[in-house]
Amino acid sequence: MVYGASKEGLVSLAKSLRAMGATVLAVFPGPMRTKMAWDSSPSNDEERVLSRMDPDDAAAEILKHVEQRDVAAVVASPGIVGFSRKAVHDPAWAEALMTNWQLKPLIAKQEQDRPGSSGF
Numbered sequence: 592m593v594y595g596a597s598k599e600g601l602v603s604l605a606k607s608l609r610a611m612g613a614t615v616l617a618v619f620p621g622p623m624r625t626k627m628a629w630d631s632s633p634s635n636d637e638e639r640v641l642s643r644m645d646p647d648d649a650a651a652e653i654l655k656h657v658e659q660r661d662v663a664a665v666v667a668s669p670g671i672v673g674f675s676r677k678a679v680h681d682p683a684w685a686e687a688l689m690t691n692w693q694l695k696p697l698i699a700k701q702e703q704d705r706p707g708s709s710g711f
Contacts, residue, residue, distance in 0.1 A: 596682060602663045609662060618653055619675060620644075621667020633696030644668050 598619060605617040622628055624643040629635055649666045656664035665675045678685030 598678075605662050614660070616653070616657055616661060617663040618656070619663065619665045619667075620649060621665070621671035621675065623649060631697070633693065633700050642668055642671065644671075 601617045601619075605615040608615045622639075622643040623646050624640065625646060628643055629640075632639065644667050652666045653664065656666075665672050667675065674685075674688075678688075
């Protein structure tokens, strides 16, 4: 629930700042094809890597939202945009999915990479 609530909080903040005259765009980027994503991913299989958005494409998408004066933008590949929409409406689902898809594999990877680990 924290995942979805934090995003909603940022959108609310952006709306409040706009009401005071500021130009604000809350950007929620999905996974990007970057070295950081590669290094921190529990798995870099082809499907996962290809689902990440190219940073140049993301920048172009963000610029489009700036020009449209949008309040918020989800910038990601189409599948991730669908995920984000569902996550906003069902935070418990998003939290469970992120725990099983990202957190648990990362913990397992760290355990495996720990010095003195048998690698199992």
